Amino acid sequence: MARINQSYLLLTSGYLFPEIGRRVATFSERNPEAQLIRLGIGDVVLPLPESVREAMHRAIDELGTEEGFRGYGPEQGYEFLREAIAEHEFAPRGVDISPDEIFVSDGAKCDSGNIQEIFATSARVAVPDPVYPVYVDTNVMAGRSGAADASGAYEGLVYMPCREENGFLPEPPDGPVDLVYLCFPNNPTGEVASMEELARWVAYARECGAILLFDAAYEAYISDSQIPHSIFEVPGARECAIEFRSFSKTAGFTGVRCAFVVIPRELMGSDVDGRPVEIWSLWHRRQTTKFNGASYPVQVGAAACYSERGRTEIRANVAYYMENARIIREALGRTGLRVYGTVNAPYAWVKTPDGVSSWDLFDQLLENAHVVGTPGAGFGASGEGFLRLSAFAKRDRVEEAMVRISKTLGS
Secondary structure, three states, rough: OOOHHHHHOOOOOOHHHHHHHHHHHHHHHHHOOOEEEEEEOOEEEEEOOOOHHHHHHHHHHHHOOOOOOOOOOOOOHHHHHHHHHHHHHHHHOOOHHHHHEEEEEEEEEHHHHHHHHOOOOOOEEEEEOOOOHHHHHHHOOOOOOOEOOOOOOOOOOOEEEOOOOHHOOOOOOOOOEEEEEEOOOOOOOOOOOOOHHHHHHHHHHHHOOEEEEEEOHHHOOOOOOOOOOEEEEEEEEOOOEEEEEOOOOOOOOOOOOEEEEEEEOOEEEOOOOOOOHHHHHHHHHHHHHHHHOOHHHHHHHHHHHOHHHHHHHHHHHHHHHHHHHHHHHHHHHHHHEEEOOOOOOOOOEEEEOOOOOOOHHHHHHHHEEEEEEEEEHHHHHHHHOEEEEOOOOOOOOOOHHHHHHHHOOOO
8 A cells, every 4th residue: 555644644633624614514414493603714705896806807808818818827926916916015014025026826824834845844843822723734744743742732843822921922932943933913813913022033033043934814904003014024024034915814815715925035044054045946946846826817806906996995894804803802791701802803812711611612602602613722722711703704693693692601
C-alpha cells in the first residue's frame, strides 16, 4: 500500500466546523421541524454588491468575444487589480506597497495555509490561543508538531495564550521563533491591537529574525480610527511581515473566492547555511508552479470594489453586519453574560456561565434555543469557557436568536 503522510494522523478529532456540522445534522435528523438559526460559521448573507455583479457580467460578456477572450492569466493577478489594491488599501494610510508586491489568490484561508510550505519543516511556529484553526492544522499537516495533549495543544508549537486577564492579546514568546501568526481584528475573539502593541511585535520579529504572518481579513470592520488596518503601518514591518487580505467578508466573496497576499521585497529568510533568501521570490515560484490565478471575471469584480459606488455599497454591508453585532452585544449583556468583540469585528466572544463548558453551551443553545454558535474550545485550549457568535446573518434572524437565547438562559 502507498505510504501516507503520518502527520495527518496527528490531527485531533476533525476540523472544528465539520464537527459542528455533524452535531447540527444529528440534531436536525432528530428534530426535523426545528427552525435553526446559524450564528456559527462566519459566512456572509448579503448579496454581492450591484457594482461587483455588473462588472462581472461585463467580464463574462467580454470573454464571449473573439477580441476579449482571455485564457490563462498572470499567476500573481491582473495588474489592474493589483494597482487598485495598492492605491486604495495602502496608499491612503501612508503605506508604500508596490503592485508587484501583491499576489492575488482564491482565498486567505488557502494563503495562510500554503505560505508555511516555503519555510523549513523544522521552523518553530508561534500561534495565538485561541486562534483560527487553519494556522495550527496546516502546520501539523506539514510535520511541524508532535501529538496533541489532552487539551488539544500540539507538542512542538508555541502557544501564546489570549485570555481575559491580558485583554485577549498575545504576548511575544520568551525565546526566538521563526514564524508568528497574528490575526487582527481577531478571529475568534473580535479584539484589536493598537499601534503600540503591533510595534512590539515588529520589534520582537526584527530582533530574533522571525516573520510575522499577519491576517487582516477583517480590517474593514475596524471602527476605531486609532487602530491600524495593516501591519505595514508600523515602521520596520516591511522587513519582517507578510500580510493576508480577503474580499470574502468585506464584499461578500465567500462563494466567489478572491484574496491577496502582500510580500515586501525587503523580506528575507535564510537557507541552511545562513545565507539570506528573498521570500518574495520563493512565493512567486510557489504560485507560478502550483496556482493558475483567480479567474478574470472574479478579479474584475474585485476591482469594482474600489470604484466610488463599490466602496459605498461595501461600507453599507459592513455597517449592516456591525449593527447585528451591536444587537448581539446588548441583548446578551442583558442576560448577564460577558461579551467581548462586536465593536471592531463582526464576532461576539461570549463568556459562558460559571461551570458551563464551551461545548456544553453550544449543545444547550442548539437543543433549547435552536441557535448554532461556535464553541471557543474548538479554537484552542484558552478558548474554553467561551462561545463565538457571528454577526453574519439576516437582521430578523439575529433578533429572533437573541429572543430565544434570552429565554433559554432564563432572562
